[in-house]
Amino acid sequence: MILHAYFARRFAKSFLLILGIFFLLTAMIDMVEQMRIMSNYDVSLGQIIGLVLLNVPAGLYEILPLIMILATVSLFLALSRSSELVVARAVGRSALKTLMAPLAVALLIGIVTVAMLNPIVASTSKRFETVAESYRSGGSDTLSVSAEGLWLRQGGAEGQTVIRAARANPQATELYDVTMITYAPLGPEGVGGGPLRRIEAKSARLTQGAWALSDVKLWPLSDGINPEADAEVHATYFLPSTLTEERIRDSFGDPSAIPIWELPAYIAQLERAGFSARRHAVWLQMELARPLFLLAMVVVSAAFTMRPARFGRTGQSVLVAILLGFSLYYIRNFAQVLGENGQIPVMLAAWAPPVAALLLSTGLLLQMEDG
Numbered sequence: 001m002i003l004h005a006y007f008a009r010r011f012a013k014s015f016l017l018i019l020g021i022f023f024l025l026t027a028m029i030d031m032v033e034q035m036r037i038m039s040n041y042d043v044s045l046g047q048i049i050g051l052v053l054l055n056v057p058a059g060l061y062e063i064l065p066l067i068m069i070l071a072t073v074s075l076f077l078a079l080s081r082s083s084e085l086v087v088a089r090a091v092g093r094s095a096l097k098t099l100m101a102p103l104a105v106a107l108l109i110g111i112v113t114v115a116m117l118n119p120i121v122a123s124t125s126k127r128f129e130t131v132a133e134s135y136r137s138g139g140s141d142t143l144s145v146s147a148e149g150l151w152l153r154q155g156g157a158e159g160q161t162v163i164r165a166a167r168a169n170p171q172a173t174e175l176y177d178v179t180m181i182t183y184a185p186l187g188p189e190g191v192g193g194g195p196l197r198r199i200e201a202k203s204a205r206l207t208q209g210a211w212a213l214s215d216v217k218l219w220p221l222s223d224g225i226n227p228e229a230d231a232e233v234h235a236t237y238f239l240p241s242t243l244t245e246e247r248i249r250d251s252f253g254d255p256s257a258i259p260i261w262e263l264p265a266y267i268a269q270l271e272r273a274g275f276s277a278r279r280h281a282v283w284l285q286m287e288l289a290r291p292l293f294l295l296a297m298v299v300v301s302a303a304f305t306m307r308p309a310r311f312g313r314t315g316q317s318v319l320v321a322i323l324l325g326f327s328l329y330y331i332r333n334f335a336q337v338l339g340e341n342g343q344i345p346v347m348l349a350a351w352a353p354p355v356a357a358l359l360l361s362t363g364l365l366l367q368m369e370d371g
Contacts, residue, residue: 007075008102012105015109027052030052068294070322076305085306096366106291114291151163161180175205199218199237201214209240218232255280255284282336286349286350299358300324304317304364306365
């Protein structure tokens with residue numbers, strides 16, 4: 001038990017040291033980048049430092065598997081050079097038993113990361129985008145969402161409404177040059193759902209439970225009528241809506257901007273409103289599988305660095321461990337893309353890479369250390 005605590009303490013210190021080094025490197029790189037971006041705006045050094053501190057957590061969260069690999073490499077290289085691993089082997093401790101304490105620490109880090117760091121990163125990322133945009137535009141100018149414009153779809157008892165806007169304000173509560181097509185609700189047998197009307201407006205402002213449209217022209221699209229002849233013009237018009245400011249803004253951003261504790265309810269809201277929540281569902285499952293993937297990174301690194309230093313080729317072993325870790329990381333990202341595109345099931349995209357990585361790394365460890 002004392003030896004387990006010793007290895008756990010050494011691994012935790014190694015992880016914190018590597019994390020601190022990467023924090024400084026990430027902060028310096030981001031500082032240079034923010035100074036370059038904000039050079040054309042009236043932004044002080046203190047404001048830039050504030051932006052950097054808001055952006056660094058997201059960067060560290062993204063490279064956490066790399067930090068775990070390097071922390072494991074650092075630990076076992078130090079233990080090998082001091083012959084502590086040889087002594088542990090001499091008293092009958094296998095490689096897997098020696099690895100139990102670092103794995104327990106890695107699992108704890110993974111759980112704390114998902115449960116606590118994930119909401120912090122989501123909050124700081126949102127705040128970073130808001131503050132950076134306010135520095136660039138003063139918070140009053142509109143921003144272009146894409147070359148084709150902004151697309152939304154809302155659903156309710158009255159049917160579906162497809163919304164296109166050329167631009168939106170930074171809070172996504174006002175849309176400009178808006179076109180809306182409303183569709184009838186589907187009947188009990190899944191029939192119906194045809195277009196009811198087309199609406200064009202100069203602007204649309206989201207209020208409580210409705211879109212407030214200005215300079216509106218409405219064309220009915222029912223069969224047997226002339227849309228232009230029956231068109232209506234209104235100075236203002238209110239269209240019922242189930243959308244909210246937060247749901248619209250988050251739907252255009254990365255799922256990582258939503259805390260993991262809020263994701264299940266948010267996914268349900270998206271699906272009820274007619275949005276595709278597949279991207280968010282994949283991200284949720286991948287976050288839940290993150291602790292398992294971090295365990296796999298520890299085992300991969302240990303498989304190549306637990307050998308006694310006298311065997312030589314330490315540099316090659318470290319390089320292979322890091323390259324294999326990167327390969328597993330990119331496979332995981334590739335599976336995420338496939339899952340978001342609907343080419344593979346959500347659970348397979350999220351859980352297959354970490355499970356396969358853990359099994360592969362355990363097999364390597366058993367072959368190279370206990371084989």
